[in-house]
Amino acid sequence: MTTPVCTGASRAAAASAGHRRYPSFSSYVRARGPVLLRTARSLTANPSDAEDLLQTALTKTYVAWERIEDHRALDGYVRRALVNTRTSQWRKRKVDEFACEELPEKEAAPAPDPAERQSLHDAMWRAVLKLPDRQRAMVVLRYYEDLSEAQTAEVMGVSVGTVKSAVSRALGKLREDPELSLVR
16 A cells, blocks of 8 residues: 655655655555565566565665655556566576587487387386296385385385395396397
8 A cells, every 4th residue: 555645745855854755665665565576576486586676676766766756656666667677687688609619518319219118118017027926026116116125125024135135036037038138
């Protein structure tokens, strides 16, 4: 809510006592600050940037406080300052480009064919299903469920050493599976 202030009276008061214009400005900021901060946040993605943006706009408003004749239009003035400041910020951002002999980026590998990926997934799962039940359970817990060896041992009710040896044997069987020979 804005505080109506008579322009002539505020100029006379400012001329007679320079510090009187600040309390009027500070009371405006106290009253309208949260609303103006929401506007600033809608203009930026980062809350800290929004606070900086509002601070800059309010600084510009304070500098122009004497020239603003209609104090009922202060919100519009500050909003315009917010938009103009934000526009100036993104216009000033530029990326310096330098010519060089080598490209800094490595060439991106071509995206894998979804059909090949699905085929590999199916072959892997068929190979896992060929494992004995206990080894299969341990492989699934370790690599599909991403449990540690200790967590797998706890779930299976066995020692950590048993998990290590069973998983090692299971991986050996998977390496020997003819369907997975294309992966190597």
